[in-house]
Amino acid sequence: MNASATQPISAQNVADTFATVFGYPPDGVWVAPGRVNLIGEHTDYNDGFVLPFAIDREATVAVRLRADQTARLISSYGDKKMVEVDISTLSHGTMTGWTAYPLGVVWVLAQMGVEVGGFDLYLHSTVPSGAGLSSSAAIECAVSTALNDLYGAQFSPKELVLIGQRTENEVVGAPTGILDQSASLLASDGHAVFLDCRTRESHLVPLDLSGAALRILVVDTKVTHAHATGGYAERRASCELGAQMLDVPSLRELTAAQLPEAALRLDAVTYRRVRHIVTENQRVLDTVVVLDDAGPTAIGALLTASHSSMRDDFEISCAELDLAVATALENGALGARMTGGGFGGCAIALIPEAEELKVRDAVDRAFAKANWQAPDFFTVSPGPGARRIL
Structure with a gap:
């Protein structure tokens, strides 16, 4: 498009x-x-x-x-x-x-x-x-x-x-x-x-950001992707291979307790792909519990852990996304992660309202220092x- x-x-x-x-x-x-x-x-x-x-x-x-x-x-x-x-x-x-x-x-x-x-x-x-x-x-x-x-x-x-x-x-x-x-x-x-x-x-x-004086800042890295080609299809195929090798209908069936056995049965790359899916599923469940019990202020660590998993295990991040996430965290974000299919696109940062301009400025300066195209910024609310x- x-x-x-x-x-x-x-x-x-x-x-x-x-x-x-x-x-x-x-x-x-x-x-x-x-x-x-x-x-x-x-x-x-x-x-x-x-x-x-x-x-x-x-x-x-x-x-x-x-x-x-x-x-x-x-x-x-x-x-x-x-x-x-x-x-x-x-x-x-x-x-x-x-x-x-x-x-x-x-x-x-x-x-x-x-x-x-x-x-x-x-x-x-x-x-x-x-x-x-x-x-x-x-x-x-x-x-x-x-x-x-x-x-x-x-x-x-x-x-x-x-x-x-x-x-x-x-x-x-x-x-x-x-x-x-x-x-x-x-x-x-x-x-x-x-x-x-x-x-x-x-x-x-419930995701009451305004009630908690929070915003979700979207950082559009301007690195474009296309789901119909490339890495997205490769990651899906890798997940299907992992499920087949572990004799399960889908990776949904696996829990963290089964990962040590999976490590013995899979090659290193396929295992990392499987580990991301298993741990990401648990992070979603944990986030729902935390939102219900403590509200959005408490979910930052889960968002950041998700990014680390996508960067290291699923390998769908890129230098621009990693820099946006790291810089946001260093400047007041409670949590940050890439969002979407990967290989470009946007990062999101959960930030206190008072920190928005600071985070925007820091990411903007970091991209300029790296000689990359300036990112776009906008905040979003659940609609x-x-x-x-x-």
Whole structure:
């Protein structure tokens, strides 16, 4: 995906832009957020536990159904050229670029028996792409929520999660789990979403940052990644190999007590991958308990331990992420970690409100000293999930 537009925009502005482009008003406007994964990285496709929350960076779509089989799509970013396709001819090879996400949703809906038809769509997104904040899932969830309403398909939010995952897996070619779509569709203000990826059961966990005078600062390193290629797929394959060699259906089955035996049966690299998943699952469970018992001020050490595991055992960090985390911790952060699939993207730091400017300045200066591109900074709060807004 190309870089997304980052300026907030109102529902009415999106509707007005749609009307200007297409010559008539939309049937409605829908929005779905990106997400920050508080903790639980690469555990989702291992049937494990995750704890994401929705953020106030969102994909917004204005949509109007058509009487024919034509889909016309245009976005606020990239070359801003309209893409026109015949819905009836959709196949894997015809869906490329950013339109693979909305058109992929349409293709999956058709595979599930929904009578899909043509539509016009305008997209405005403020979720930075390639930053580990789930810009693609935000688009999928906004579009699936809109089309679910307009087609009268009556899928539940949890069913829409699986539609988004199928889009990623079968159309985009990214072997992702259900974390991103679950955060975007199931979220609520002031809460994180605890998700058991094996049972798909979830519940909301209080994450009252403002009440504790805390902020989560996102540091976008500007190092981009792509889930459909490279290390993400390699890590997933390594986890599947580890489970196979240990004779378990998934790494979710393992506990820390079984790691010494695993070390004897696995090569060193596969063992480290397995150890990350096992210990990360436990950190998610511990974080939920701590949030319930003591609140967000007490979770910093768990976040930092998660980063160390991703850096050393799963090896998905990079120099920029490591510097952002270390510098934040040295300047008042209670905890910090990379978030997202890895190999670039964003770090998050849990900081007292009074320390925000100090941490920002320190990380900025550290990147300048390393002669790296200046990072972007913004704070996020747990917000609501996908919904119709006009």
